[in-house]
Amino acid sequence: MASEHHLIQIAATQLRCPMGSSASCWSSNIGGHDWRCDYTTNPSRGTWICDDFITKEDLEQPEYRLADGPFTVRFDIALKPFAAKATDAFVTVPPPNLHQHLGNLLECKEGTDVTFQVAGGDMFPAHRCVLAARSPVFRAQLFGEMKESKQTAGGVIVEIEDMEAKVFGSLLRFIYTDSLPEADEDDGPMVHYQHLLVAADRYCLERMKLICQEKLCSHICVDSVARMLALADQHHCSGLKEACFDFLSSSTNLDLFTETDGFEVLTNSCPAVLKELLAKLATVLIFE
Template sequence: MASEHHLIKIAAPQFFECPTTFGARTPYDSTTSCWSSNIGGYDWQCNYTTHHSSRGTVSLTLLLPHGNIREPLNARFKFSLVDREGRPVLSRTRASSFQNWTTTQHRWEWTCDDIITKDDLEQPEYRLDDGSFTVRFDIALKPFAAKATDAFVTVPPSDLHQHLGNLLECKEGTDVTFQVAGGDMFPAHRCVLAARSPVFRAQLFGEMKESKQTTGGIIIAIEDMEAQVFSSLLRFIYTDSLMEAEEDDDDWPMEHYQHLLVAADRYCLERMKLICQEKLCSHICANSVGRMLALADQHHCPGLKEACFDFLSSSTNLDLFTETDGFEVLSDRCPAVLKELLAKLATVLID
């Protein structure tokens, strides 16, 4: 197996104010190529994308351009933000597993979303004197696994989620309690929450302290979240799943997924946010599309927004939508989204 690493110096990204349209700010992205090299006979490229949102993040994408996969490839990759001493930052490291890539793939890419934030680049231990920062890229290549060999030892799937789920259920060792709307109490473990959510990490160990200390430990009040939503949020944090194995997600109303999406965005749980978006995308109708668009705009959900635009590209669906209360709500609260919708529809009509 061959492996090597490269240090990629990236010029200081300029985080711009989002453009203002009818009083609302619309996030946008800019992508720049920052590195290329031939490794193992393959011409690799790296792009970085600056997300000009209120939070301000940088994503990295590794790619093999069209026609570059000449032979089957088995590879593993890792990106890490590097401090001024040249040490990778564990919390800003993303890695893939070994995967096979074949010649039938015309283009291949691997993206690390939001690996670096604007706040990271304002820290003196990461930002160089000229404002640039350094990323370490690790790559490992090994022979293509064309056919699996007979296994004498079978490794079972990870059951870490089951153990953590049991820890949540038994409440052993809990050191923080959340009190939500209605007074329901939820004991939890600070270290688990901090490991999964940067917001909880700041809230529990940093300067964002919204808690009070009692003889029974830390109590944090979350008055604007219902018990069922917070229960699902905790379950996802511990198990990476929204529900018990015996539960059927089709029994959940779409309003519940909307509340879960808001909670996921609030606590920076990107996978949970995508799961909610996927579910909502399959339940768009004339009566719900207005609320869905407003939700997508407020919580930066481009996939959900595009699904709504696609639904409204039908003149029948559009006519039904304009007769609903959701159309008036969208016009009053999200005029920038309505303008974007009209621009999309104009493009469709021209085509």
């Protein structure tokens, strides 16, 4: 709520100005609106005034001692947010459900025109237009030269040998519904989201990549931080990398980390990351 107050000083002699005389005594901008205060001496009866102010006759009484001295008026202005009157809802609009329809389309397999064969031989029918609309990599692959695919009587078959069925299934589910299924705790959610992050980066699914980073940030520990840093560096995950750096800004965590095999692996495989980490830690120590 925007508010202001102003003190306006008016000389008693100004009250004796000719009838109807007016002057501007104050202006300001409050709440994004321009405001101005004018005063009028001896106003006509048609003038809109506030009846709560003191009258001229009272001001001229001896007890107020306003023979030739000034008097001060304080204005307090407060702008309250306008609350629109609630109206009856005659039409109720349901939330968007496009993701549900597309998820059903994936499940029923109606109209599919491409099939993906992943490691282990599992087959995943899909719709080329949906995949191309969501991923520039799929668009180039399915509507370009199709070097990774082969034609059969039943349509296009694309072989993906370096991705597990569960990971590719989650990838397809995200493409159709814009959400990821919850990872099974028994299967190791951290490893699953690592694989999903790699898949998201491969097919340029940026939102899925960010979701995976967010999930992995909650699994950073002394034993996993080296793998997380290597993954973040390889797939350009700035958020995950910063979370790892923040974890290692604790001297206790850093001491424990340097005693792990992961620290040695990171030193040999990602020296640039280690150098960046040391620079970050040096900055923290300087400001502390």
